[in-house]
Amino acid sequence: MVTIYITKFDNGTYSDPCVFNVADLITLREKFNIYGNLSGTLPINTQQNNFLYLPLKISLDQSIYLVKLHSVNLKIFNQSNDNTINLLSNSTLNDNPNANGNDDNIGFIVTNDTNPNNENNSSDDILINEWLQYHQDKTRFTFPLYKKLLSEHISVLPGSRFGCRYVGYPGDPLKYHSQYLIHTPIDYHKDKLDLLSLISTARLGTVVKKSQVISGCISNNGSDNEVEVKLFTLEWCGFG
Amino acid sequence: MEIEVENETLKLVRNNLVHNLLWKEVEICDETISFEGEVLQLIVGRPVHDGEDIHETKVGKEYVLPVEMSQYQDGYLTLECIDQVFSKLCPSEVERIILAIANDDGTVVFYYIYKGLHKPRKNN
Amino acid sequence: MAKGRPNSKRYKYPLPIHPIDDLPQLYPHNPISWIYWTYCYVKKVNALERKIKVELTGKKYVHILVKDNNDMLYLWENGFFGTGQFSRSEPTWLNRATNRLLPNDEDKKNQVALEKVTQIRRSQRAEFKKEREKMEAQLLELRKQGCTAEEEQEFIEKERETLRELRSKELLLSSIDNELKFRYEDNELFDDMGNIIQLESLELLPVEAIFLTFALPVLEIETDHLFRRLAGDPKNVNYKDIYGLIKKYVAYHHYRSHGWCVRSGIKFGCDYILYQRGPPFHHAEFCVMVLDSEEKHDYTWFSSIARVVGGVKKTFVLCYIERLISEQDILKLWRNGQYHKVFSSFKTSEIIYKRWISGKNRD
Amino acid sequence: MPGQFEKSNNKDDNDDDVDLKNSTNAVDSDLDEDEVHQDWSQVAKLTKKALKAKLPKRGEKEYEPDGTEIQDAMLVNARKAMYDTLFNSIRGSMLKNQVKAFYIPDRHVAIIPHPKGNFLQTIGRVDKTGICYLNFLEFLYLAERGTVTPFLCNDLNDITNGNEYQLSIQEIYSFFKSQNEMDNFQVYAHLKRLGFIVFPSNSFESGKTTFYPPTSIFKKYFAPSLFKSFYLRIGLIFSKYFNSIANDIFYSTSNFHYMKYLNSISIYKSLNKLIPYHKVPKSKLELLDQKFTIDQLTTTNREFELSFDVWKPQVNFKKKCPNLPDFQIVVYNKNDGSQHFPTYHDCQSIFNQLDYKFGFVQGKDDFDWDSHSYTDEKLRAEYLSSLKSKAKQSNASINTKVEGKKKKRKINSFPPHVQQKMRLKNGYRSFLLAVIDDGIISFTRMTESDFGSENVWYNPTNSKTKRPTRKK
Numbered sequence A: 001m002v003t004i005y006i007t008k009f010d011n012g013t014y015s016d017p018c019v020f021n022v023a024d025l026i027t028l029r030e031k032f033n034i035y036g037n038l039s040g041t042l043p044i045n046t047q048q049n050n051f052l053y054l055p056l057k058i059s060l061d062q063s064i065y066l067v068k069l070h071s072v073n074l075k076i077f078n079q080s081n082d083n084t085i086n087l088l089s090n091s092t093l094n095d096n097p098n099a100n101g102n103d104d105n106i107g108f109i110v111t112n113d114t115n116p117n118n119e120n121n122s123s124d125d126i127l128i129n130e131w132l133q134y135h136q137d138k139t140r141f142t143f144p145l146y147k148k149l150l151s152e153h154i155s156v157l158p159g160s161r162f163g164c165r166y167v168g169y170p171g172d173p174l175k176y177h178s179q180y181l182i183h184t185p186i187d188y189h190k191d192k193l194d195l196l197s198l199i200s201t202a203r204l205g206t207v208v209k210k211s212q213v214i215s216g217c218i219s220n221n222g223s224d225n226e227v228e229v230k231l232f233t234l235e236w237c238g239f240g
Numbered sequence B: 001m002e003i004e005v006e007n008e009t010l011k012l013v014r015n016n017l018v019h020n021l022l023w024k025e026v027e028i029c030d031e032t033i034s035f036e037g038e039v040l041q042l043i044v045g046r047p048v049h050d051g052e053d054i055h056e057t058k059v060g061k062e063y064v065l066p067v068e069m070s071q072y073q074d075g076y077l078t079l080e081c082i083d084q085v086f087s088k089l090c091p092s093e094v095e096r097i098i099l100a101i102a103n104d105d106g107t108v109v110f111y112y113i114y115k116g117l118h119k120p121r122k123n124n
Numbered sequence C: 001m002a003k004g005r006p007n008s009k010r011y012k013y014p015l016p017i018h019p020i021d022d023l024p025q026l027y028p029h030n031p032i033s034w035i036y037w038t039y040c041y042v043k044k045v046n047a048l049e050r051k052i053k054v055e056l057t058g059k060k061y062v063h064i065l066v067k068d069n070n071d072m073l074y075l076w077e078n079g080f081f082g083t084g085q086f087s088r089s090e091p092t093w094l095n096r097a098t099n100r101l102l103p104n105d106e107d108k109k110n111q112v113a114l115e116k117v118t119q120i121r122r123s124q125r126a127e128f129k130k131e132r133e134k135m136e137a138q139l140l141e142l143r144k145q146g147c148t149a150e151e152e153q154e155f156i157e158k159e160r161e162t163l164r165e166l167r168s169k170e171l172l173l174s175s176i177d178n179e180l181k182f183r184y185e186d187n188e189l190f191d192d193m194g195n196i197i198q199l200e201s202l203e204l205l206p207v208e209a210i211f212l213t214f215a216l217p218v219l220e221i222e223t224d225h226l227f228r229r230l231a232g233d234p235k236n237v238n239y240k241d242i243y244g245l246i247k248k249y250v251a252y253h254h255y256r257s258h259g260w261c262v263r264s265g266i267k268f269g270c271d272y273i274l275y276q277r278g279p280p281f282h283h284a285e286f287c288v289m290v291l292d293s294e295e296k297h298d299y300t301w302f303s304s305i306a307r308v309v310g311g312v313k314k315t316f317v318l319c320y321i322e323r324l325i326s327e328q329d330i331l332k333l334w335r336n337g338q339y340h341k342v343f344s345s346f347k348t349s350e351i352i353y354k355r356w357i358s359g360k361n362r363d
Numbered sequence D: 001m002p003g004q005f006e007k008s009n010n011k012d013d014n015d016d017d018v019d020l021k022n023s024t025n026a027v028d029s030d031l032d033e034d035e036v037h038q039d040w041s042q043v044a045k046l047t048k049k050a051l052k053a054k055l056p057k058r059g060e061k062e063y064e065p066d067g068t069e070i071q072d073a074m075l076v077n078a079r080k081a082m083y084d085t086l087f088n089s090i091r092g093s094m095l096k097n098q099v100k101a102f103y104i105p106d107r108h109v110a111i112i113p114h115p116k117g118n119f120l121q122t123i124g125r126v127d128k129t130g131i132c133y134l135n136f137l138e139f140l141y142l143a144e145r146g147t148v149t150p151f152l153c154n155d156l157n158d159i160t161n162g163n164e165y166q167l168s169i170q171e172i173y174s175f176f177k178s179q180n181e182m183d184n185f186q187v188y189a190h191l192k193r194l195g196f197i198v199f200p201s202n203s204f205e206s207g208k209t210t211f212y213p214p215t216s217i218f219k220k221y222f223a224p225s226l227f228k229s230f231y232l233r234i235g236l237i238f239s240k241y242f243n244s245i246a247n248d249i250f251y252s253t254s255n256f257h258y259m260k261y262l263n264s265i266s267i268y269k270s271l272n273k274l275i276p277y278h279k280v281p282k283s284k285l286e287l288l289d290q291k292f293t294i295d296q297l298t299t300t301n302r303e304f305e306l307s308f309d310v311w312k313p314q315v316n317f318k319k320k321c322p323n324l325p326d327f328q329i330v331v332y333n334k335n336d337g338s339q340h341f342p343t344y345h346d347c348q349s350i351f352n353q354l355d356y357k358f359g360f361v362q363g364k365d366d367f368d369w370d371s372h373s374y375t376d377e378k379l380r381a382e383y384l385s386s387l388k389s390k391a392k393q394s395n396a397s398i399n400t401k402v403e404g405k406k407k408k409r410k411i412n413s414f415p416p417h418v419q420q421k422m423r424l425k426n427g428y429r430s431f432l433l434a435v436i437d438d439g440i441i442s443f444t445r446m447t448e449s450d451f452g453s454e455n456v457w458y459n460p461t462n463s464k465t466k467r468p469t470r471k472k
Helices: A022-032 A060-068 A083-090 A125-134 A142-151 A195-208 B008-020 B079-089 C031-043 C069-077 C093-101 C105-144 C149-171 C184-189 C206-215 C223-231 C239-257 C299-311 C327-335 C339-343 D015-022 D024-034 D040-046 D069-087 D136-145 D156-161 D169-173 D179-193 D215-250 D264-271 D284-297 D344-353 D380-390 D396-403 D416-426 D460-466
Strands: A002-008 A037-040 A053-057 A072-078 A108-110 A155-158 A166-169 A180-182 A211-219 A227-236 B024-035 B038-046 B062-069 B096-103 B108-115 C055-057 C063-066 C202-204 C260-264 C272-276 C286-292 C315-323 C346-356 D092-094 D100-104 D109-112 D132-135 D149-152 D197-200 D308-311 D327-333 D430-437 D440-449
Touching: A002 A022, A002 A060, A002 A125, A002 D169, A022 A053, A022 A060, A022 D069, A037 D179, A053 D169, A060 A072, A060 A125, A060 A142, A072 A125, A142 A155, A142 A166, A142 A211, A142 A227, A180 A195, A195 A211, A195 A227, A195 B062, A195 B108, A195 C299, A211 B079, A227 B079, B008 B024, B008 B038, B008 B062, B008 B096, B008 B108, B008 C093, B008 C184, B024 B079, B038 B079, B062 B079, B079 B096, B079 B108, C063 C069, C063 C206, C069 C202, C093 C184, C105 C149, C105 D069, C202 C206, C206 C223, C206 C239, C223 C239, C239 C260, C239 C272, C239 C286, C239 C315, C239 C327, C239 C339, C239 C346, C239 D264, C286 C299, C299 C315, C299 C346, C299 D430, C299 D440, C315 D344, C327 C339, C339 D215, C346 D344, D040 D069, D100 D136, D109 D136, D132 D136, D136 D149, D136 D169, D136 D179, D149 D169, D179 D197, D179 D308, D179 D327, D179 D430, D179 D440, D215 D264, D215 D284, D344 D440, D416 D440
Parallel strands: A002 A072, A180 A211, B062 B096, C286 C315, D100 D149, D327 D430
Antiparallel strands: A037 A053, A108 D092, A155 A166, A166 A180, A211 A227, A227 B108, B024 B038, B038 B062, B096 B108, C055 C063, C063 C202, C260 C272, C272 C286, C315 C346, C346 D440, D100 D109, D109 D132, D197 D308, D308 D327, D430 D440
């Protein structure tokens, strides 16, 4: 099962979700169409930014989706528990799981991605629920949007450089061009369209040849689980 | 010196379509809906196709929604409005409308709004 | 209309209020020239002999229209104010309509030729589209049959070649496109004398109208009345009602008064674009977004505009407006009609927003 | 150069729109940066020891899945190249080259008891006993590269006792103190991989180089000239008063009937008294003035702090007492609800924190930053020559030689109207904003500009001499 790592900081905030295992990356990519962004230095080529290595960063909406689906381990490190002390006291040099004594790597000291002891055990439900609770407001609209996109068979990467929340793909970005620039939802009933930014949005879409997607959220009965998302696509007519 | 014309914007957009963009069969639709004091009314017409620049709809006709935009005031259009235009003012098979934004600088700019997702053109 | 006049003559004055620049020559040793000069100096004024008529239409969204052909031309030629409703900037619709509907013989001949060109182009484009679709279907078929990478590559090369050839043939023809047939609707364009009716007005931005009323006495309308129409009855307004307008005007006046030709930036999703001298002389190099100094926006809001502005190779300027006195004091000045005191109570600052590429800035 | 700003007289006035339609190419090149076609089979070419899996390059990106087996196979290959690369990326070092670094949780730093390696030129801080201290970002960066082997210990005694625990990368990530620190790390590593030299701002207590002179020097050499500007400031108050009277007259209804304006420029000059504008510091003296008056006036309530000082890649970097940085960076996470894109006042507070090579004060060709910056309360040039006793030969002149390889044309060699355009576009003080979006970094340069100090109106008398080609 895929393990997602999160740190809970002393001030009560959480770190972005990270994935530290190549096999997990493959599962996410092939089973869930979650690609994420590699953010670490690629050990075999440390002087460029085009090809990177673990950790893989995935969006909050995606990790919430995975957690709610019960298809991942969510491992939350509590900073105030100061796990560093435990690490030292519980393990001596001899049974250090990270220490590498492989025969085929004689003379080569490996630094592992993860400590095997940390994998395959999820944090308890209380911690996980706290985490879900913490992000509820922030993801009130974006999480339903993400689910809606999944139902339309669109997979996503972060989109800030195209001036949107997500860039949408019809399949794996390794092979397919993105087709949609998807914007943060607004309130379907209340929020007024900002026509001026609508114009620059649509013009940008024309220039980069992608469809601009705007959306409205409707909260039914005030319950967060029942947020309905309506999608609209915006396109410059080519005249006027 | 001062004239109050009902639906000046509607007329402006209609004239623009007919006499500037040279659309055909342009008509102002009768049905209206009101939203926060603003009246929404469609214009229907047949654009002059210039090769690939405009890709045709099955209907062949376009439904144009004139809206006003001001440099210093907020707009009034919500996504609910757009949905209502689709459901109350358009035939059911219409999948897109054209938003004609009449700016207070005199220009009118035109944007398609599709219900749901619409893929970008494949080649260009 | 103004054909054949060089731009430097046609656009001699940057503002619709002209300087007194036709005073007689002064000869120091000739006292009569002094007297004549003084006479002229006293007699001449900068003010316009006849102000320009405007019509205000609309309720919440006010449109400020100039309808007289000469007035439109005057405002365009003296500072590039306003936009023709059916044109991108200078009102040219009447000319275009006249050329289309009442062409002279020379034009007529061209029209027939053009019409043919248009037809040919249409069919060419349709053919191109069809060909492309056909080849894509073929490729899909090829794939379904399980072709090798080499075979596929070969096919794609071939496809590109064919399409390129088709394209290059098309380009041989002129790209002028026009719709030339006389249409039923065109009947409404003629008056009883058979002349074409001017349908197009020059529309002024609210801030342009303020500039041409409050700052320079050009429009035939009272400043108080204009502000009343744009922002509501001064007695009943609150700060929020007038601030939006003030913010945009302060920035407009700022750039205008330092010599820029300021025009609407709506095409690029921003408030203003700045031209040096004016559109016939230079490309606009700056796109301006006017913001309150405490205004907050999401990063995507900035980056979306910046991408459009960057795409047309212009510089993205954030113009921040900062209030120097209290809101109550502003309201008091506004209600007293002391507009210049209102506007001088706001300060402008600029920040240039530019994407920075780490890999391109190493040396 | 000036020609590019102009255009032919007869051209259509709707060229801006044409711009937009034709701009596809311009943006496309930009696009490449954003949506790089990641062909992992190409990593092999970048890598010295070629990987086993050499895949035939087959097709570029496609529009959408077409359901064919061929396309599926291409996707499988593209993925395989990626997975293979990741699986084969073993991190670490040969035993004989191993450098151990120990993380000390209490101090949130790491130490290298026996420092060796090239990285020491631009990373870490060695104390008198020869121990190298790494800040947390440096520690993780080196561990990720495999340059150091990361260990955990409580204090120095643990190291000597051999009570060491080898850390995994994930465990080091769990030591971050805040999301902000994690974001900073991503920016740090991104720039380091490109060869930039990066230190956290305010990481130098001693040996820090600053553009601003110490108070003693300021009082002796600069305060007298600023005293003049004190008079200027009083003058400013008066001119404000006169402006307000001038505005009363200009905006009265009778203005253009009684006042006479003999040229358009005089009308402009009256018009531009209305809106006050922020005058930004444009010269060394103005920067000092700003600094020493601001420091007296404002209590610093900073929401945004500078994160990093950045130097372009260079060979003779002096880690102990670096010269002024080339850029300074603020990091901002756009998906963190507690942060926001800086407002104008935030930007102001950042501008006032800046202390780097303010490019715009460089007027002359032979501008030497060592004579315009201060280290250890001394003029940097003097400070460096005092170091020379230690037989340190590499001085600033070598540095400038390296930097001056490609000569940029100096601004003041351009005609005045081009210079003006450059001033407006390039602006004055600037900082870089690094924006984080779920692991993607983009940079924005925010620069102070000053349109209020420039007048661009057309002056017919000037233009006759400057542009003889234009028809009358």
